[in-house]
Amino acid sequence: MPYILNTEADIKEMLKAIGLNSLDELFRRLPGQIRLKEPLKIAAGLSEYQVKSAVAALAAKNTPVDGFNSFLGAGCYDHYIPAALPSIISRSEFVTAYTPYQAEASQGSLQAIYEYQSYICLLTGMDVANASMFDGASSMAEAALMALRITGRDKIVVSGSIHPEFRQTLKTYLSGFDFTIKNVGFDEHGFVDTGSLNEAIDGRSACFIAQSPNFFGLIEDAAKIGRMIKEKGAIFIMVANPLSLAILNDPASLGVDIFCGDGQPLGGALNFGGPAFGILATRNEYLRQLPGRIVGKTTDRQGKEAYCLTMQAREQHIRREKATSNICSNQSLNAIGAAVYLSLMGKEGLTGAALRSLEMARYLHECLKNVGKVKIKFSSRFFNEFVWEIEGAKKIVKKLYKKRIIAGFLLGEFYPKLKNCILSCCTEKKSKGDIDNFIETLKNVIC
Amino acid sequence: MNNKLIFEKSSPGRKTGYFPDSGISLAQAQELLGKDYVRRDLPLPSLGELEVVRHYTNLSRMNFSVDSNFYPLGSCTMKYNPKINEALSSLEGFTNIHPYQNEDGVQGALEIIYNLEEMLREITGMRRFSFQASSGAQGEFTGMLMIKKYHETSGNKKTKVIVPDSSHGTNPATASMCGYETVVVKSTRDGLIDLDELKKVVDGHTAGIMLTNPNTIGLFEENILEVGRLIHEQGGLLYYDGANFNALLGVTKTSLMGFDVVHLNLHKTFSTPHGCGGPGAGAVGVTEKLVDFLPAPVVEKKDGTFYLNHKIKNSIGRVRGFYGNFTVLVRAYAYLLRLGREGILRVSQNAVLNASYIREKLKDYYELASTLPCMHEVVFSCEKQAQKGARVMDIAKRLIDYGIHPPTIYFPLIVKEALMVEPTETESKATIDYFIEAMLEINKEIDANPDSVRNAPHSTCIKRPDEVKAARQPDLRYRY
Known part of the structure; x- marks a missing residue:
């Protein structure tokens, strides 16, 4: 039997020791009417070779993005992953370990998570980060819950140019309570409409949540937004692609109180959208409201440096119904992966990836500008993606797809008014050749 | 062992060069974006690949893990994580697909989700599953929100959720996140739910009860049908915390025990690895009456083609971005194929x-x-x-x-x-x-x-850490 080491002889001997005659008797306390009388209607087990063939055949039915000339981003980015990263992170000492509750037997994961927390603080300028959340969307929802607890207010103000799935998740997370969510739209340049923000944010508002670069790729004037929010005594929550922070101002310097985001761009594969991990970081003063696990540095009984899980009085296994969140398992392995990625890339590598993404996106932007019928939708203050508009976008995207080009993300799905708009992204994997190929094909498709 | 932090191993000027250099400099980026938007310094280390590989390899060796040690951690089901599952889940056909690419390019992925759902439906007797939740706790949150919405849609005012005093901490924490009051019911001296105590707290305001079965004392709640009757009589629903489902696979089904919603920790019962605390996956199954409340999207099949159905009438909404921890699902699927019914x-x-x-x-x-x-x-x-x-x-x-x-x-x-x-x-x-x-x-x-x-342990790289100091003088990050 696969994965079971007890032999028939072992089973017999163990049953005898317990004083039972059959495996069936182990379940004698179950009422008869709930016992299954028939075997499950599931196929018989397969050999490993058969499983491999069956699952590999399903993998082969998919078309990896690398088989296209892809400009698809929209919250999940196709960056280069150094070979050393999966090599380290697939070490079974990391893969098959549990949450490091037992510090003496888990110093490796604890130190790696401490390094992850440190990296997030260095990138964002925030004081503290937790050991990870599930993803960017749930991380943002937890940030909003933090703001509600911190301020005791009952209204969340949120920018409409945040990833729509993040906003949907926020709505779900707040649905158990009578809180109000107020959306603030974007102006003709694609930025937060500060006039509407000014109206929306009031003495009841716990926070304003903005994304920068926003869902359209645009870099918001976050410092200005931060000042507006502070005047009303609300918390400033910012969502960002962490890779953008290699070249953009750190959120702390912009007045951000809670930073959240999806960690996928830090060495995560696309994985059909998961697993990646969520980043959550804040200022020291809000540490006690930060949900999730946190690793701290301390000393052992002999004064030697040691790491352990700490501040556990916030967590569900201690505080139960009064906990900051119900989160228990998180996405540790992915967070450790991010620490490894940032170490491999280093200061120069990370800046290089961000700059090359920017460079390629700018080149695509320049090229598209010169294509007849194409209109650049918003401002040109973007990081790695931007929005362009063309009549019949859906059809054009379809035609390009047939020529193995994924032009980007059709915004109409989330923003009916932007139905002819396409969000296109470049990472450091793109070359000018890829972009020229895209532009040439686009020109052919249009005419 | 040298356990300096990675930041202390930096030498400015080191560069790994994984892709072509950028044609623009930081100064040019400032010109393009405006100098007010570009940071002046990025305080990250500069390292070489060997250093990084050696650093993390050495760290990994300071861990206990299932592959190196017996790991009898109660309620966590630290079973062996088969290698074939790791190999298959890291195939490019699974790792290099984008959540927003055309459905014709992800048919294999959707088929896996569809097939895994079919198997879990048979194993539990539930009607449908959602795979969006990334953990057991998020599965609980998903399931309890469905219960909440079910009551609201039926126009019933329900205010409280019952949990036994032996329950996992996530249960009461989840109830709170759904805006419910938690009511704790005592256990008998034997460690089972005390039916008399339960009768005292169940009433028309009871939204439901959250149970693990076997419970956290490792006992089968043999009065489960009576518990179900008491709760259902008052219009409440039964939530199954699947942390302990490993005891009952193929022996009974959660539907037979009377549960309306279940979550299964794929990282426990279904052999996917724990990864120092995640990623996991909480598959949430529901009976017919809750199908309309599932998070969208779910995978459907029409004329041999799989697609994502985003239109669910009374959906609670999404609990995270995209479709869940997909590559974890691949592992669970491979595991079930290998096991088969027997x-x-x-x-x-x-x-x-x-x-x-x-x-x-x-x-x-x-x-x-x-x-x-x-x-x-x-x-x-x-x-x-x-x-x-x-x-x-x-x-x-x-x-x-x-x-x-x-x-x-x-x-x-x-x-x-x-x-x-x-x-x-x-x-x-x-x-x-x-x-x-x-x-x-x-x-x-x-x-x-x-x-x-x-004074144990005696054999590890550190002795017992000073946890009081860690909490009182928090040192949670490295500073340059």
């Missing part, structure tokens, strides 16, 4: 056998938390040992010196000096005998020299 039953049989054997061999030395037979895990109370000067924490730490990861301790909260042992089905009798031997040795040692147990 392998699935062998899991629960051997899990319960191994735990029952430990119970039998240790019961004369460590006091049992309950006289009732255990299922897949057994809980001892080490009060007697504590009186002799070695608390359960000390026993747990001493096990590390035997190369055994400590069992869960001080949980469930209703058992004093609790030691919760879950061996899982994948361990051999020889390993289990070794564990029993170690426990007996430690018991002897407590009589002879409790100090040696109190």
Whole structure:
């Protein structure tokens, strides 16, 4: 039997020791009417070779993005992953370990998570980060819950140019309570409409949540937004692609109180959208409201440096119904992966990836500008993606797809008014050749 | 071992060069974007690949793991994580697909989700599943929000959720996140839900009850049908916390036990690895009456083609971005294909056998938390040992010196000096005998020299950390 080491002889001997005659008797306390009388209607087990063939055949039915000339981003980015990263992170000492509750037997994961927390603080300028959340969307929802607890207010103000799935998740997370969510739209340049923000944010508002670069790729004037929010005594929550922070101002310097985001761009594969991990970081003063696990540095009984899980009085296994969140398992392995990625890339590598993404996106932007019928939708203050508009976008995207080009993300799905708009992204994997190929094909498709 | 932080190994000027250099500089980026938007300095280290590889390889060697140690951590189901699942989940056809690419390019991925759902439906008897939740706790949140929306849609005012005093901390925490008041129901001396106590708290305001079965004392809640009747009579629903489902695979179904919503921890029962605490996956299954409340999207099949159905009438919405921890689902799927129907039953049989054997061999030395037979895990109370000067924490730490990861301790909260042992089905009798031997040795040692147990572990890279200092003087990050 696969994965079971007890032999028939072992089973017999163990049953005898317990004083039972059959495996069936182990379940004698179950009422008869709930016992299954028939075997499950599931196929018989397969050999490993058969499983491999069956699952590999399903993998082969998919078309990896690398088989296209892809400009698809929209919250999940196709960056280069150094070979050393999966090599380290697939070490079974990391893969098959549990949450490091037992510090003496888990110093490796604890130190790696401490390094992850440190990296997030260095990138964002925030004081503290937790050991990870599930993803960017749930991380943002937890940030909003933090703001509600911190301020005791009952209204969340949120920018409409945040990833729509993040906003949907926020709505779900707040649905158990009578809180109000107020959306603030974007102006003709694609930025937060500060006039509407000014109206929306009031003495009841716990926070304003903005994304920068926003869902359209645009870099918001976050410092200005931060000042507006502070005047009303609300918390400033910012969502960002962490890779953008290699070249953009750190959120702390912009007045951000809670930073959240999806960690996928830090060495995560696309994985059909998961697993990646969520980043959550804040200022020291809000540490006690930060949900999730946190690793701290301390000393052992002999004064030697040691790491352990700490501040556990916030967590569900201690505080139960009064906990900051119900989160228990998180996405540790992915967070450790991010620490490894940032170490491999280093200061120069990370800046290089961000700059090359920017460079390629700018080149695509320049090229598209010169294509007849194409209109650049918003401002040109973007990081790695931007929005362009063309009549019949859906059809054009379809035609390009047939020529193995994924032009980007059709915004109409989330923003009916932007139905002819396409969000296109470049990472450091793109070359000018890829972009020229895209532009040439686009020109052919249009005419 | 040199455990300097990675930041302390930096030498400015080192560069790894994984892709072509950018044609623009930071100064040019400032011109393009405006200098007010571009940062002046990025305080990250500069390292070489070998240093990074060696650093993290050495760190990994400071860990206990299933691949290197027996890991009888109660309620966590630290079973073997088959290598084939790792190999298959890292195929490019799964890792290099984008959540927003055309559905014709992800048919294999959708088929896996569809097929996995079919198998889990058969195993649990539930009508439909969602795979969006990334963990057990997020599965609970998803399931309890569905219960909430179900009541709201039916126009029923429900305010409270019942949990037994033996429940996982996530249960009451989840109820709070859904805006419910938590009501705790006591257990009997045997460790089962006290029906009389339950009757006192169930009323028309009861939204539901959250249960693990077997419960956290490792006992089958044999009055489950009566519990279900009491709750259902008042219009409440039954939530199944699947953390302990490993005991019941192929033996019964959650639908037969009367549950309306279940979550299954794929990283427990279905063999996907724990990865130092995640990623996991919480598959949430519901009966017919809750199907309309599932998070969108779900995978459907039409004319042989799979697609994402985003239109669910009364959906609670999404609990995260995209579709969940997909590559975790690939592992669980491969695992179930390999087991097949007879392998699935062998899991629960051997899990319960191994735990029952430990119970039998240790019961004369460590006091049992309950006289009732255990299922897949057994809980001892080490009060007697504590009186002799070695608390359960000390026993747990001493096990590390035997190369055994400590069992869960001080949980469930209703058992004093609790030691919760879950061996899982994948361990051999020889390993289990070794564990029993170690426990007996430690018991002897407590009589002879409790100090040696109190000062354990002796063999690890650090001694016990000062947790009070860690909490009082938080050092949570490196600073340059």
